Amino acid sequence: MSTINLRIRRQDNPDSQPYWQAFSIPAAADHNVVSVLLALRDNPVTTSGERVAPVIWDHNCMEEVCGSCAMLINGVPRPACSALIDSLIQPIRLEPMPKFPVVRDLLVDRSCMDASLRRVKAWIEIDGAWDTGLGAPRIAPVAWSANYLYSRCMSCGVCLSACPQFGSHSDFIGAAPLAQVRLMNAHPTGRYDKTERLHAIMGAGGLSDCGNAQNCVRVCPKGIPLTTAIGELGRQTTLQALQDLFGESTPSL
Amino acid sequence: MRIANPHLLLRRLHSLFGLLPVGAFLVFHLWENSQSRFGAAHYNGEVVAVLQRLNYLPVLEIVVIALPLLFHAGYGLVILSQMRAEPRRYRYLRNWLYVMQRVSGIGILLFLILHVGMTRIESIWRVTVREDLFGHMQHLLTQPWIFTVYVVGLLLSVLHLANGMATLGIVWGLTTSAYAQRLFGSVCALFGLLLVAIGIHGLLGFLS
Numbered sequence A: 001m002s003t004i005n006l007r008i009r010r011q012d013n014p015d016s017q018p019y020w021q022a023f024s025i026p027a028a029a030d031h032n033v034v035s036v037l038l039a040l041r042d043n044p045v046t047t048s049g050e051r052v053a054p055v056i057w058d059h060n061c062m063e064e065v066c067g068s069c070a071m072l073i074n075g076v077p078r079p080a081c082s083a084l085i086d087s088l089i090q091p092i093r094l095e096p097m098p099k100f101p102v103v104r105d106l107l108v109d110r111s112c113m114d115a116s117l118r119r120v121k122a123w124i125e126i127d128g129a130w131d132t133g134l135g136a137p138r139i140a141p142v143a144w145s146a147n148y149l150y151s152r153c154m155s156c157g158v159c160l161s162a163c164p165q166f167g168s169h170s171d172f173i174g175a176a177p178l179a180q181v182r183l184m185n186a187h188p189t190g191r192y193d194k195t196e197r198l199h200a201i202m203g204a205g206g207l208s209d210c211g212n213a214q215n216c217v218r219v220c221p222k223g224i225p226l227t228t229a230i231g232e233l234g235r236q237t238t239l240q241a242l243q244d245l246f247g248e249s250t251p252s253l
Numbered sequence B: 001m002r003i004a005n006p007h008l009l010l011r012r013l014h015s016l017f018g019l020l021p022v023g024a025f026l027v028f029h030l031w032e033n034s035q036s037r038f039g040a041a042h043y044n045g046e047v048v049a050v051l052q053r054l055n056y057l058p059v060l061e062i063v064v065i066a067l068p069l070l071f072h073a074g075y076g077l078v079i080l081s082q083m084r085a086e087p088r089r090y091r092y093l094r095n096w097l098y099v100m101q102r103v104s105g106i107g108i109l110l111f112l113i114l115h116v117g118m119t120r121i122e123s124i125w126r127v128t129v130r131e132d133l134f135g136h137m138q139h140l141l142t143q144p145w146i147f148t149v150y151v152v153g154l155l156l157s158v159l160h161l162a163n164g165m166a167t168l169g170i171v172w173g174l175t176t177s178a179y180a181q182r183l184f185g186s187v188c189a190l191f192g193l194l195l196v197a198i199g200i201h202g203l204l205g206f207l208s
């Protein structure tokens, strides 16, 4: 094929109506969706010959670690940089990531994910009023490699846009922030705040708003075992709820 | 630490009630009615009569069956409003089961209104239903549309229970790995097939 044909859903500002435009650019080897959009930016002319404003989208690392270029490509949410043109059916339909507010064209506002990470305390507290007395934390290699899987989350939001429970209609935080609770709770220092994180996900919009459709784990570009995290958090919250109801067991730390 | 937020407890109560007592009652109910195979005299005299003689039966029916069922159904309807399913876009088995769990919930509710109305509620004012339940059921189930409705009600109920058990394993943290979740899912599916067999057996028993 000598051209790459695109159909792009455009939107001029957050409140305006979306509309579609078709573009066609010369084919070249090794194109991915981001490089195609970069090429299109040089000469934003539709197939009907009209020169239009360049398409706006988010991109950064070009190696599927920053998560910023995720969009709906042929109806599937995925990072644009790793969507190779040769593997896509044309015309390639590009739409902004569903469930997130559109800023402009393919650019969406994913700040709700930051808010969720803040809400579940997805970090490790290292400063305190006292010396924790710990050197570099020791951790078994098996635990380390299990934790590593979750540390690869790039907050692209793909798992959230595929989740039938997530969206403006609900306050469910979705799989990605939950997986970070699983990660931080397993950290030798992070576990000190385990109870606080568990309580954060035991409220409305937390873990129990998951409907177990398990789309998240199928679409996550980093292959993060999100449903395992959800199962493990199910176990942690079960034990936490028992402790809340019947009293603490002897502290193990 | 006191319970600061009842959300998780409500959800877990909803999950638990689906299994105990509601799911357990479904199993008992299907088993009990599979005795229809032994004929009218045995069914009316040995199965139904024994249950009807239980002391405080109405209290048990209300506290152990009706109230947990109503809570499960009512809270289920609340949860239902969170669904924005895209079964066409995401054609995965679990996603379809997620949709079916909610659709079957509505179906079961409609079925139960009909089913309980035609049997337990009607028996309050019609002595014959109480004295010859077998005959009453036979009269109902020989009408093809009622038989069809009962088969559909049975399939939906068993699907809802079996899939509910599989997700309950994840919710409570019994199954965490993908392998365990798949394995337990298969066990639940087999259990469901067994229940369907018992249920169909019982329905056919009323026709003989």
Ligand code: SF4
Pocket (backbone or CB within 6 Å): A067, A152, A153, A154, A155, A156, A157, A158, A159, A160, A175, A176, A179, A219, A220, A221, A222, A223, A224, A226
């Ligand atoms: S869990 Fe996967 S899909 Fe979800 S935000 Fe992280 S990397 Fe993206």
